[in-house]
Amino acid sequence: MERYYQPEIECASQEQIREWQSERLVKQVHNVWDNVPYYRKKMEEKGVTPEDIKSVDDLYKLPFLTKDDLRDAYPYGLLARPLSDCVRIQSTSGTTGRRVVAFYTQHDIDLWDECCARAIVAAGGTKDDVCHVCYGYGLFTGGPGLNGGSHKVGCLTLPMSSGNTERQLQFMTDLGSTILCCTPSYAAYLAESAIERGLQDKIKLKAGIFGAEAWTEEMRHDIEEKLGIKAYDIYGLTEISGPGVSFECSEQTGMHINEDHFIAEIINPKTGEVLPEGEKGELVFTSITKEAFPLLRYRTRDICILSRKKCSCGRTHVKMTKPLGRSDDMLIVKGVNVFPSQIETVLMNKGYPANYQIIVDRVNNSDTIEVQVEMTPEMFSDSLSEVSAREKELVDGLKSMLGIYAKVKLVNPKAITRSEGKAVRVIDKRNLYQ
Amino acid sequence: MTVKQISVFLENRPGTLADFTQVLSKNHIDLRALSLAEASDFGIVRIIVDDIYNASTVLKEAGYVFSITKVLAVAIPDEPGGLTRVIRVLGDEGVNVEYVYAFTGREKGVAYMIFRVADNKAAAEVLQKNGIHPVCQEDLEKL
Numbered sequence: 001m002e003r004y005y006q007p008e009i010e011c012a013s014q015e016q017i018r019e020w021q022s023e024r025l026v027k028q029v030h031n032v033w034d035n036v037p038y039y040r041k042k043m044e045e046k047g048v049t050p051e052d053i054k055s056v057d058d059l060y061k062l063p064f065l066t067k068d069d070l071r072d073a074y075p076y077g078l079l080a081r082p083l084s085d086c087v088r089i090q091s092t093s094g095t096t097g098r099r100v101v102a103f104y105t106q107h108d109i110d111l112w113d114e115c116c117a118r119a120i121v122a123a124g125g126t127k128d129d130v131c132h133v134c135y136g137y138g139l140f141t142g143g144p145g146l147n148g149g150s151h152k153v154g155c156l157t158l159p160m161s162s163g164n165t166e167r168q169l170q171f172m173t174d175l176g177s178t179i180l181c182c183t184p185s186y187a188a189y190l191a192e193s194a195i196e197r198g199l200q201d202k203i204k205l206k207a208g209i210f211g212a213e214a215w216t217e218e219m220r221h222d223i224e225e226k227l228g229i230k231a232y233d234i235y236g237l238t239e240i241s242g243p244g245v246s247f248e249c250s251e252q253t254g255m256h257i258n259e260d261h262f263i264a265e266i267i268n269p270k271t272g273e274v275l276p277e278g279e280k281g282e283l284v285f286t287s288i289t290k291e292a293f294p295l296l297r298y299r300t301r302d303i304c305i306l307s308r309k310k311c312s313c314g315r316t317h318v319k320m321t322k323p324l325g326r327s328d329d330m331l332i333v334k335g336v337n338v339f340p341s342q343i344e345t346v347l348m349n350k351g352y353p354a355n356y357q358i359i360v361d362r363v364n365n366s367d368t369i370e371v372q373v374e375m376t377p378e379m380f381s382d383s384l385s386e387v388s389a390r391e392k393e394l395v396d397g398l399k400s401m402l403g404i405y406a407k408v409k410l411v412n413p414k415a416i417t418r419s420e421g422k423a424v425r426v427i428d429k430r431n432l433y434q
Numbered sequence: 435m436t437v438k439q440i441s442v443f444l445e446n447r448p449g450t451l452a453d454f455t456q457v458l459s460k461n462h463i464d465l466r467a468l469s470l471a472e473a474s475d476f477g478i479v480r481i482i483v484d485d486i487y488n489a490s491t492v493l494k495e496a497g498y499v500f501s502i503t504k505v506l507a508v509a510i511p512d513e514p515g516g517l518t519r520v521i522r523v524l525g526d527e528g529v530n531v532e533y534v535y536a537f538t539g540r541e542k543g544v545a546y547m548i549f550r551v552a553d554n555k556a557a558a559e560v561l562q563k564n565g566i567h568p569v570c571q572e573d574l575e576k577l
Contacts, residue, residue: 375443375476375499382441382503382550383532384471384478391473409475412445413499 002313005121009260010315020260022055024288029053035080038073060274065298070100081292091139092238102238103292111289112241115258116149119247123207123232125179127154132177134160134168141242142212146181165193173202180208183335184215188365191226205229211243212335214432239298240285246320251312254319261289266306269327280305282327301328334367336404340425343371346397357416361429370407435558435568436504438486443499444477461492467537484575506549507569527560539577
């Protein structure tokens with residue numbers, strides 16, 4: 001039997017959902033007009049006033065918001081509440097190295113936790129479960145989001161955070177973890193590590209909630225088989241709240257967007273025109289219940305398709321496909337957002353030429369990223385230790401910019417192909433977007 | 435009292451060393467010595483050649499990244515204990531050697547050692563004080 005965390009919301013009629021959306025949107029638009037000069041200016045530039053927005057049907061009249069806006073308004077420019085009302089900051093990397101910071105009131109945290117609780121219950125979670133969270137804790141939203149959701153459901157929560165596979169497996173077997181929350185690649189790694197150690201029989205997992213990076217159906221089957229679980233996808237972004245913006249149900253054919261909090265649109269990324277249901281385009285979100293950091297028509301750059309087809313799980317909220325690609329050059333590596341421009345910044349700062357290539361691959365279900373840099377006479381020396389030290393300095397610089405390890409490979413001058421026109425900076429061998 | 439060494443950056447994959455030596459042979463550059471230091475993804479090949487000017491021109495044209503470093507070359511008797519004596523002198527006088535490699539010339543009974551040290555002048559003085567005389571560039575070209 002399908003279980004829901006908030007059945008009256010998750011299974012509400014389409015009319016009811018629209019009614020909530022319209023009412024909350026109108027209120028939110030007034031809120032940002034009154035409290036956020038940045039929004040008022042953007043709306044004025046587009047010739048829109050709060051009076052023009054009477055229902056969801058008027059959403060298209062509002063201006064879009066992009067990551068550039070978040071950068072321009074960094075850090076406080078989009079705050080709709082005084083800082084004294086905020087209780088939390090989460091952050092993600094942005095373009096050219098500037099981070100995106102999102103603010104939360106206690107109410108925002110509560111709603112975010114509820115969204116994650118819906119995802120956990122959809123994966124079969126109850127208060128009798130042991131929820132093992134090995135998403136990173138800290139500025140990254142993965143850990144805190146699922147942790148909060150697990151508390152709401154009443155699961156025994158293991159705030160493991162990421163890394164230290166030995167300890168993960170020990171807790172998992174000793175304390176009988178039943179629900180695993182992490183990136184799909186880490187789940188695959190844990191599965192292999194458990195098999196290597198012959199621990200399959202001691203693992204009591206029944207479900208996994210995996211997100212923060214793209215994964216294929218093959219990977220899903222692989223993890224499900226190795227761990228003996230059902231694997232559910234979850235989607236989210238720090239700008240909108242974090243994980244739990246949408247989540248998979250038992251049907252496993254797309255993720256239900258929590259429409260009572262987030263209005264989703266699909267647009268043509270080139271023209272900005274709103275596309276009808278079923279068409280592929282860029283996903284745009286409007287957060288209608290956020291207090292501290294409301295975003296109106298935020299362009300996610302994720303390409304996907306929305307569907308309102310009746311779902312066998314009984315939930316009525318619209319479903320989105322897994323992201324099918326990006327409309328910008330952002331890469332997601334080990335669940336972390338990586339922009340080629342960030343890598344370029346580090347190279348330039350360390351005196352390397354701007355001619356470089358990024359090779360992303362997935363080896364044994366784990367992402368790898370390699371930055372190929374051309375050797376220059378200035379960087380070279382007869383001493384291996386000196387050249388190695390420079391290489392290490394670059395690795396450290398990339399690590400502090402990206403937050404993950406990137407392998408550096410020094411190559412011959414002119415080894416990287418010069419293309420006419422736009423340089424091919426990224427070679428992604430993962431083929432994640434089928 | 436020093437000789438010039440050319441150090442060249444090579445990627446660590448099959449064929450790069452062969453490509454490199456081919457460039458030298460095609461241009462009739464004679465190697466006196468060669469030594470290779472390797473990291474995981476790249477290597478540094480260090481060579482001593484008969485004609486340093488010609489070699490650097492050729493490498494530049496072929497697009498290699500390289501550097502020229504002055505190193506100490508010492509002739510030692512080609513017999514057991516010959517090398518130890520030189521290294522002992524350097525060690526006893528506190529001269530740290532970064533890397534070292536050997537080669538022989540046409541002359542029988544003599545081997546040559548290349549020493550890379552931080553301060554060539556100080557190291558050469560230490561050697562001379564102990565009756566060991568480093569080879570200079572002109573001597574080397576005649577070998």
